[in-house]
Amino acid sequence: MANRTEGDINLSDRRIEWQKKNISDSTYRILEEDSKYFIHQALSTPCLDCVESVDGIYLYTKDKRKIMDFHGNSVHQLGYNHPYLINALKTQLENLSFSPRRYTNQTAINLAKKLSELNGGNKRVLFTPSGTASIGVALKMVRYAKKKFKTISLWDSFHGAGLDSISVGGEAHFREGIGPLLPGTEHIMPYNSYRCPFGNCDDCGFKCLDYLEYICRCEGDIGAVIMEPIRCTDVQIPPKEYYRKLRDICDRYDVALIFDEIPTAFGRTGKMFAYQNYDIEPDILVIGKGLGGSLYPLSAVIANEKYNVCSEISLGHYTHEKSPLGTAIGLSLIEYIENNNILDRVSEIEKFMTSRVYEMRDKFECIGDIRCVGALIAIEIVKDRASKEKDIDLAEKILYNCLENGLSFKVSQGNVLTLAPPLIISDEELSESMNIVENAIYESIQK
Known part of the structure; x- marks a missing residue:
């Protein structure tokens, strides 16, 4: 298994399972073409999926899946195509x-x-x-x-x-x-x-x-x-x-x-x-x-x-x-x-995300440290809160469950869910994203 530090792993069995379930044959062919012509490197290859368009807080894939982008390579303060x-x-x-x-x-x-x-x-x-x-x-x-x-x-x-x-x-x-x-x-x-x-x-x-x-x-x-x-x-x-x-x-x-x-x-x-x-x-x-x-x-x-x-x-x-x-x-x-008072809006986003994630922490023992500043929050997934031992496997389960249900984010250090929503996100979209995370944690624990 590749060393997990900066991001989620591109070569795991769980990724392969997710792709079999969620992408079409035509998208597979595009990914194969990508693999054929681009220089391979850690974190960037092999690719997960194929994006066809972007707009607002969303990615739209070749297979017409609509995904909230809470990663965005940190370029998406105002979302896409503003x-x-x-x-x-x-x-x-x-x-x-x-x-x-x-x-x-x-x-x-x-x-x-x-x-x-x-x-x-x-x-x-x-x-x-x-x-x-x-x-x-x-x-x-x-x-x-x-x-x-x-x-x-x-x-x-x-x-x-x-x-x-x-x-x-x-x-x-x-x-x-x-x-x-x-x-x-x-x-x-x-x-x-x-x-x-x-x-x-x-x-x-x-x-x-x-x-x-x-x-x-x-x-x-x-x-x-x-x-x-x-x-x-x-x-x-x-x-x-x-x-x-x-x-x-x-x-x-x-x-x-x-x-x-x-x-x-x-x-x-x-x-x-x-x-x-x-x-x-x-x-x-x-x-x-x-x-x-x-x-x-x-x-x-x-x-x-x-x-x-x-x-x-x-x-x-x-x-x-x-x-x-x-x-x-x-x-x-x-x-x-x-x-447009975006900095004031960020304060509202911070309060909402922090409140929701601490509510999740009360429900799930797998949530360790929570760190939030503005519209940037980290949720550590652990086996034991006292020792703070990483639960890398569970974090990966949560990631792919969220991707399946329309939310993309970064996994750092193997077990840190890092959520960075666009600053123009609506209250309804923010609430939906937190519901996706909570449901993903619940379902991942059950499996």
Whole structure:
């Protein structure tokens, strides 16, 4: 059995059984063609099903199945085919579709200005076509500006699939068998507090940060610490004091604090940016995924003014660096969130999901820890609440039961059900989704 960390497994007997029951011969042929022509890789192949169209919160498969998408690769803050974003894309397409090197365009400038303002002003922005590319830009920016070439990141973290990104990421699926990675990268702390060797964040006095400070003090050449302020995949939510202490350490030892918000920016956690839950600011913020509104691949690096010292080198120099199409979508996404009280709606979603899942926990002993922030919730499926031993088999049963009944989500760490609904979901749809989860847990236990 493949190593279960970042996501659900694509090669299990249960998946094969689900496909036999739920997909047609014609869809099988499409999946076989996909397998024939695409390079195989963990997590992406073999494919589960074939999507024919998307709209709102739904995926529609080749076999006409309608599925709520609570995964969305984190691009679906406003769902799919949102008319406000589509209109912005069409308008931009009719006027300016591409901006080549040596030239700028007003749309890209407007989005850069807006991102600077949303992050307190006096910020510099660089756009790239992917989150992975933006992580690389952030790392290069720190190295060049500080002339300190070591980076600290977290165990089991994920920052993208490029060679530099997997060097600061800790996911085995991306690192195994690749050989030497970027020098000067160290993984020193876990995301998951109750599996931390120093103890639980609530009662250990943040010994992990004492260790981090020890490294910064003794080595003297740490350039950056990089992490997701709230980890998206299995929803790890450090307390505020954790980040106050971390910010203080970075300031005292001249270490850049890089926050990776590629999956969590633009309202997912109840704030426009996840770090705003913590009353601190990073030196460099990396965003992506949702910035393109599920319509265009767009990412950005947002840095403090003092990092604007790289004019002698090409940090990114990407072909679509100032894409009029991508930046038009990004602007319209932010406008819609601001003008339609989406952040207030996220607060309502959080209250509803939290209430329902805790009700489920009272009914089912298999539900362990529950972690919720905004429209992002993790439900740990365990054999024993006291020991918190993972029940990977039961989590997989629940996943495929939900898929059969019209709900898709991510499974992280083998046993964590991670639910991330689009922020435009209706009350009726949200209630239906929670009913599907509850029924799936009940039915999976019975089998």
